[in-house]
Amino acid sequence: MAKKKHVRTMRSKNAVTGYLFILPFIIGFLMFMLKPMAQSLMFSFEKVTPGLTGFTETFVGIQNYKFALTGDPDFPRFLVEEIGTMVTNSLATLVLSFVIAVFLNQKFKGRTFVRAVFFLPVILSSGVLFGLETNNDLMQSISTVANESGVNLTGTLEDILRLSGIGTRAFSVVFEIINGVYDIIMASGIQIIVFLSGLQTISPSMYEAADMEGCSRWESFWKITFPMVSPLLLVNCIYTIIDFFMKSDSENGVLDRISEVMLANLDYGLSAAMSWIYFGVAIALIGITSFIISKGVHYYE
Amino acid sequence: MSNTPKTWHAKSFWERNRKSGGYLLRSTSKRAIVNILRALLMFGLCFMILQPILSKISISLMSEKDIYDTTVIVLPRNPTTLNYTLTSHLMSYPTALMNTILISFITAVLQVAACTLVGYGFARYDFPLKRIWFACVILVIIVPPQVISTSLHVNFRFFDVFGIFNAIQGQPLNLRKTITPYLLMSMTCMGLKDGLYIYMLRQYFRGVPKSLEEAAYVDGCGSLHTFVRVMLPDALPILTSCFLFAFVWQWTDIFYSNTFMGTATLLSGELSRIAMRLSQYMADTQNASGSSVSIARQQQIIGTGVLMSTFPLIILYIFAQRGFVESLSMTGIKM
Known part of the structure; x- marks a missing residue:
């Protein structure tokens, strides 16, 4: 009896400590994620006019969504273009970063230097620099x-x-x-790091065994290397898509249009509706790709 | 025993090749070709990454006459540092640099501190609704900040916690154009890419053997004490990685700073306004009407601006390259 009680108190103590540890996240999530998300969802169904001490809202139903998709001169075109480039770019990013990771995992002279150069884009390609780079x-x-x-x-x-x-x-x-x-x-610095860390966890004895059995390099690549890093393929694919969608450079017409509508036209309702359409598209694409890829992923235990 | 390898080495390549039935020649040449191709590919890709930086450096040292001179390609004929002075003036470089360092540092420290706590909590403790809260972390990773930016914008413009400020001052606070939104969001794990850091740190802490903490508990160490004294010292490499990423990404970020800080003097913001400033400056100094700045000249100044604002980052990267790359892949993080 006493033992049972002890177990329960230990567990509840653990629960309290756990909650204390993640408390910052909970506060932040409720205040700066859930509330704005709910608000933004509400905005997207309303006409919002900012005033001096607050803002007035009038419910207009799905009018904002309708306008964003059929009335706005630029938004639908940008959205379609964006999805098109995203599909080709993500595929190319995945293939290229995988190939580069395989190369960087081999031993050759000057490897440290080459690695350093390949990860340079991680710090240089983010934010404003990337936009300036591609635009001008x-x-x-x-x-x-x-x-x-x-x-x-x-x-x-x-x-x-x-x-x-x-x-x-x-x-x-x-x-x-x-x-x-x-x-x-x-855009593929992080993906290379992820693939590389996956490649480094493959034990060399696997290749040795394959070599002993008369497996060629090409065969062992497809039979060992590829299946072993395939779980990371899923991670990288999702990361690439998210990264692409969040990139606020000047090439991204959709995000430009959204902030233009928000900051210049002060049309909070319409911009919220546009963001939700954009987010919906992103989620749908992530869902589809992870469904397809997770079918072919091999988990090695 | 010592004789055998010697005689084996003494045989010529061709003799050995003949003995192996041509296999040696084939495998050696195959390896050489692969090596050459790899070297070419690596060189080409490295060149492609470095080329914009190198060309910016060379162009930033050219005088305006050299840009239009088609015989000048890489080395400037009349080297000058005037571009740097002008860009520094246009960007108000010293102020912007100090502000950027300060803000990036403070937010990065706060972000890493908060994310470490949360990541550790997720990795080690069992509590009700844990899965749901972790799903929220994933949600934070995949929701683009643009989706919530509209209402965050409004939120900070009319900031209030349960109507407290409204009751005291008669009106909600306007936190736009102050540093407070940054600090609040970094402290509560909602800053730039914080979901990613939580995920990384959780994966790391999950890989640390539990026996370390159990030993500490047995010796009578409390939860927080164990975390600070036992877990944190070992986690230093991954913490450094996270800090570096947070610092660098904050440095180059323009979205958050534009949304929350408005027109504050930060490097990223100044950089995006530099073209406008330049034509204004030209109009002021030369009394010329309209746009008298040529595209090439504008590009030169923008390039110099990019160089000047990334220069500290590149220095940091050269010194902390291990922190960025090696520790991340060595900790064996399976994302």
């Missing part, structure tokens, strides 16, 4: 100067290939991917 690329100014004097090599090459008349569309897709490699590399 310095190279652009150089290429305008170069264009005037007619010595733009890549431009000329592009023109020649375009004019040669074979599959203009196919070429433009290729150019797009090549032009996008820089953006993709800049």
